[in-house]
Amino acid sequence: MNTLNALVPAVLPLAKIPLGQAIFLAVASGAALVCGLSVAFSRRAVHAAVYMLGMMISLAGIYFSLGAEFLGAVQIVVYTGAIMMMILFVIMLVGVQSIDAPRESERVTVVAAVLMAVALAILAIVAASHTTMNALIKAPDNPADNPVQIAGAIINQYYFPMEMVACLLIIAAVGAMTLTHSDALLPRLTQRFVVEQRMKAYRDKGTLVGQQVPPGVYAQTNALDVPAINGETQRPEESSVPRVIRVRGEARTLGEASPWAARALATEASGGVGLHGVKATHAVARSQAWGMPGEDAPEIGQPLMNPELAAGQTEANPDGGGANSPNSVDGANGAAGDPVKKPGDTKKGAQS
Structure with a gap:
């Protein structure tokens, strides 16, 4: 036979098909048709991927119900497994826009989903009560x-x-x-082109010329979901948090991540001296180093040198060395003019 044995039951008279199998074929065929049309007319990649998954599973169910286990397994392994994984990787690389973010379902959608679930449950009960597994029409047993x-x-x-x-x-x-x-629709993003565009944006709109502010780094946290503090305005810079985190609503406030930093900014805004800020910096004492304002550096008292050593004279030691001789026990005491006696010096002096 040159006919496709797996599709023979589809052309047999409906009288030979059990009621349960007929209901399942009708539901699965309708689901596959609706999902296929939704894939063609869907405007969002995520929705199209979900509809394609439903269509492939419906086709696999039809193949299994007709006794074509090989086609059903191929449909699940090759298409539902491999092809869908490739589509999901494409979605992850392309990204999801903010319009694709999950939203709260409307009441009409929830009611329609509940009614559809009840109808499918009734069909499943009726099909199971009027069908036995031995009565299902199958392809010949020649796998x-x-x-x-x-x-x-x-x-x-x-x-x-x-x-x-x-x-x-x-x-x-x-x-x-x-x-x-294909040919590039926009000019090549060279370093010179980027600099010119940034300077143009600064001239026209006053946009920041430098690099965007990185996320906040504080004593208690070092995370990407915390805004940085602007050094000029002393306020959290929301644009420092990556856009993906802000779209998903996963960004944290400064008070959640670092309460002490939030209190310091509040104190600074109310006119006080916080832990950080311009006033806190000015409150730190400075010592006129390298032209900085402030009080003079404090004077530190130093020990005075022995006048004889200051005049260039060398004080004799019993071992014949000077104050800085390697045999001297303490160079600091020797420099002050007080030779340190060794434990044996007293005994030698007594004998002499």
Whole structure:
């Protein structure tokens, strides 16, 4: 036989199909059709991926119900597993815009979902009560020949649709390469171009010329979800937190991350001297070093040198060395004119 045995039950009279299997085929076919149309007309990549997942699972269920276990397994392993993982990686690389963020469901949507769930539960109960597993129409018990017959049917009877699918895949590959290696729509982002654009934005809008402020770094935290403190305004700079974190609503306030820093800023804003800020910096005493204002540096008392040593004379030691001789015990005491006697010096003096 050159026909596709897995699809034979679909063309059999409906009288030979049990009620439960007929209901399941109708529900799965409708779900696959709706999900397929939703993939084609959806404007958001995340929604399209979810609809495609539903369509693939519905097709796999149809294959399993018709006894084509091989096609059902291939549908799940190849398409639902591998292809969907590739689509999810593309979504992660492209990113999700703020409009794709989860929003609170409306009341109408919740009511419709509940009614649909109740209807599907009723259909499942009716199908289970009027169907037995032995009565399901299945393909012949020749699983070893099913792949061979599928290949023969594709090559002999369905060669034209397969050629159309092959042409479609080639067009998709060529289109992907064209989009990837197409001419640049914008000028190349060189360092000179970036500098000119920043200076133009500063001239027209007063935008900051330098690099964006990094997230806050405090004594208690070093995280990306905490805003930095502007050195000029002494206020948290919300733009220092990455945009993705702010869109997801995961950014923390300064009071949550570092309460003492928030109190210091509040004290600074109310006119007091906080832990940080301009007034706190001015409150630190300075010593006129390198032209800085403030009081004179304090005078530190130093021990006076022995006048004889200051005149260049060397005080004799019993060992014949000077004050800085290696045999002297304490160089500091020797420099002050007080030679340190060794334990044996007293005994030697007594003998002499």
